[in-house]
Amino acid sequence: MRDLVLGVVLLWLIFKAIKHPWIGIMGWTWISIMNPHAYSYRLSELPVAAAMAGSAMIGILLTKDKINYFVSRESGVLMLFMLWMCITLPFSFFFDRSFELWTRVMKIDFMILVAMLVLYSKKHIMALAWTIVASIGFYGVKGGVFTFATGGSYRVWGPEGSYIEGNNEIALALIMVIPLIRFLQMQLPATAKWASRALSMAMLLCAASALGSQSRGALLAIAAMTLVLWWRGKRKLEMGLVFLVLGVMLIIFMPDSWTERMSTIKTYDQDASAGGRINAWWMAFNLASHNFFGGGFMVSSGSLFALYAPDPNAVHAAHSIYFMVLGEHGFVGLFLFLLLWYFVWRSAGRLYRCSSSAAEDKWLSDLGAMCQVSLVGYFVGGAFLSLSYYDLPYNIMILVVLACRLMDGKVKELPSPLELGADRARARNLT
Template identity: 55%
Template structure:
């Protein structure tokens, strides 16, 4: 039944995307984040659902006239530069053949990000897009939160596969999506929706803690601190955050507390020291190879040459050292520049959203996207998720919201100029002059 449901949704959605390609963007986003086919038990697991959705979307893109340049804002330009550099470094990879699969995966994700920027335009598009992102990951948050509560936090919450197959990776994704849930709650007008999203946020936070990820604990603490710092009611918000945090932490078992306490004694933890060893390997690679060592640098040969402990081979476990080792200092500069540009676009939304009453939602969206970026920046320091779709979806969201405000202002200005011309005609009593002025 699950197989028929997933494949049926994909086929119907893909047919609809041929005429309305923005639907294909939503379908692709759902498939790439949630991997619903991995939850099935039969033929859907190997059915090319993502390829079908992408092809239908691209055909619809070619046919529609309702598209725009994806490079109207600086984050998209930084993304283009980053992807271009990745393609340039690919032939210089230590293992070119081994890097091909990952390069193909990254290019597919980034291509669909650019397609999203071309096809999504309206407020309705933006809010549906945010809703799809929240549903795709919130499903695992609610499910994992219930599991944590029912099991008393004794067992770890694991991801569905793909980028977020591990407990640590899933925890970061859940943390990053919580602020987007909060945005939807701010826009909700029905009490049941507001309360439902409150429950979803609490369960998602419980699931993140239930993953027993130390990086997730640090990331969620950083997000909470940033929220408190920006809150206009610091005392009230601080009390609420403290109460919720203490309630969740009190629920977790002793084994969870014992694992979290190793943050202070990381020198004695083999996993933590293995990550540090991989960080040094990435740094040393970047100092010797301007293009880095490519996606497949985590092997005994590279570590024998560049790691302090040659036989301790680990993945980078950090978005920063991951990009540094794989694509060198130039790649890291472009990667950091892209996210700094996304942050600044969020700032622009906060400053400009609300200047017109109908743009207040953009202010809320920009603020929550910044909170999500704090979670990604802090939690990503301990995980290899540099190419994961979710943060790039945030890039799409802030660009679309800024473009929406600029388009609204342009339309309002056109209306003002039109009214001014009409008033001048009435004042002069010469309708022919109006015709001349509008040519």
């Protein structure tokens, strides 16, 4: 029954995408960051994501919907980063393994660029935000209930075979989606009390699920995001008390094993996992210093650690978005990566400072503020996690870029080609 329902939904999305490519982007986003077909017995082995992407591309050629051709500073830097990854690929130490991951990253980044072609309206932005929240929030609600049911005695893990399979990775994804849930809650009408309460419960369960993953990086990311929210809030005393009470309640609920693990943050120099990461960071730095193009994807190898790591026996993944890019694509790659997110941050700040007095434009400021909070979680939590190429932060980039174009008046609700044709026909009849 599960296979049948999921198959019908996927087929509907594929056929709708041919007529309206933006629906294909929603389907691709859902499949890419949630992996719903992994819960199917028969669909898990099929190229579902490729079919969704293909239908969206066919739709671009056949659709009568508007296609928005433009290059922003963010999309321009992303394309430069993609080009640089193509340049560094032939210099990879382990080409076969690098090529496999390079293919996956190129598909994700290409679809990010396609999304910015076919999405342009507020309706599209809100649909993408809901798709992201539903896709990641599903695991947050599920994991939060599991955490409360087990007293936090077991770790929360992500969907198998995905970027967020590990407990640390799913924790960061959940943390990043909490501000987006808050954004959607802020857009609800005052009469939608039950929907607002449901979203409040979803945020609480996502936070509990992130803590239940027992990720120390997640704890630091939550703390950083909470600090930003408190600093920007108007009623700092009330907000501070609410955050303090909720934080204490969640922490008290967690078992002693969680407290012991979190306490190792202060004694990181005595922790084997933290020591392994620092060793991997030095390895990435030394590798990039000796190889202009970096080492290519998948550089966590004993042979490379023997050459570049302070401790050649402590082979460990970088577990850092920054050092991961540095080791794989050199200092040029790291510069492009940092420049991309600097531009996204600045653009989100422009939205947050949106000075329009119109009430209908307040959502732009809300979106910018919450996207910045989400990015804080990514920048802080990502310092300890290998999620440099995961879709979610790039989807936030899409929200920011499209919202900025709407704010700047570069995108307007234009009539469809059929409507334009009818207008021309009427004009010819009048003449």
